[in-house]
Amino acid sequence: MAKLTKKQKEAFSKVEKNKIYNLEEASALVKEVNTAKFDASVDIAVRLGVDPRKANQMVRGVVSLPHGTGKDVKVLALVTPDKEAEAKEAGADYVGLDEYLQKIKEGWTDVDVIVTMPSVMGKLGPLGRVLGPRGLMPNPKSGTVTMDVAKAVAEVKAGKIDFKVDKYGIIHAAIGKVSFEPAKIKENAVELLQTLMKLKPTAAKGVYVKSIYMSSTMSPGIAIDTKSVN
Known part of the structure; x- marks a missing residue:
């Protein structure tokens, strides 16, 4: 010691x-x-x-x-183009889909929470080895896989x-x-x-x-x- x-x-x-x-x-x-x-x-x-x-x-x-928590939580919203505006308005730090999936595949994980939609989860499956050990894989039980992306982002930012x-x-x-x-x-x-x-x-x-x-x-x-x- x-x-x-x-x-x-x-x-x-x-x-x-x-x-x-x-x-x-x-x-x-x-x-x-x-x-x-x-x-x-x-x-x-x-x-x-x-x-x-x-x-x-x-x-x-x-x-x-x-x-x-007193911490500035960095949120990535992996969403389809029709959801991008509401995710940005709710305070997501990074918003997009394919370009961020590629970055994660290459090892980028500089975020605290990832919020996404049910329709996108299929694309995240292959990235489980990168996201899982870091506790970043979105989960419906934690409210990070939802169609109400704006609400999920706002709650995480507020201390959820x-x-x-x-x-x-x-x-x-x-x-x-x-x-x-x-x-x-x-x-x-x-x-x-x-x-x-x-x-x-x-x-x-x-x-x-x-x-x-x-x-x-x-x-x-x-x-x-x-x-x-x-």
């Missing part, structure tokens, strides 16, 4: 060992323990009592954070995020920036966690939410009381 700086040691000392914080306390503390010199992201990691290898225990969903449990049973999500007021960090966290609670698979037995940690880029993790979100 790299040697901690004086500032990092001071930050780590503010997080009491073995203490479980409530969401309000964590949302304030995560700002105090930030040591990055930039506006770091605030992230939440939720360990779930599910087995992601089983299809009936997969947890995936979308949530619209009330205060957005897609989350999915990883192979270790953990959900990772960015819920804001350290420059946010503590109340806004808390409200975004509550929105995500309450959405997660509604997605508990019926096949999952025992404790559903095993642990919750909040952190910022390069900061220590702050343990959150799982009962504070029920």
Whole structure:
């Protein structure tokens, strides 16, 4: 492990060992323990009592954070010519079809979210090897495959995020920036966690939410009381 700086040691000392914080306390503390010199992201990691290898225990969903993520999300709209104007008006950063499909085929993935139409999905299939590992493949369940392209683009720009449990049973999500007021960090966290609670698979037995940690880029993790979100 790299040697901690004086500032990092001071930050780590503010997080009491073995203490479980409530969401309000964590949302304030995560700002105090930030040591990055930039506006770091605030992230939440939720360990779930599910087995992601089983299809009936997969947890995936979308949530619209009330205060957005604080990040300028770059959106590519892969649409037919008749949808280009509305995609641009809704705020898509890149709009088109064949020329962008070719760029992706050549390895270009400089976007955060891709929105497309059902009729275009057939063309995206062969690009799964490029888009899949980067989490960029559009999905009807996340609202990124739709005929209402303008609405999908606007929602993503406003703070709608897609989350999915990883192979270790953990959900990772960015819920804001350290420059946010503590109340806004808390409200975004509550929105995500309450959405997660509604997605508990019926096949999952025992404790559903095993642990919750909040952190910022390069900061220590702050343990959150799982009962504070029920």
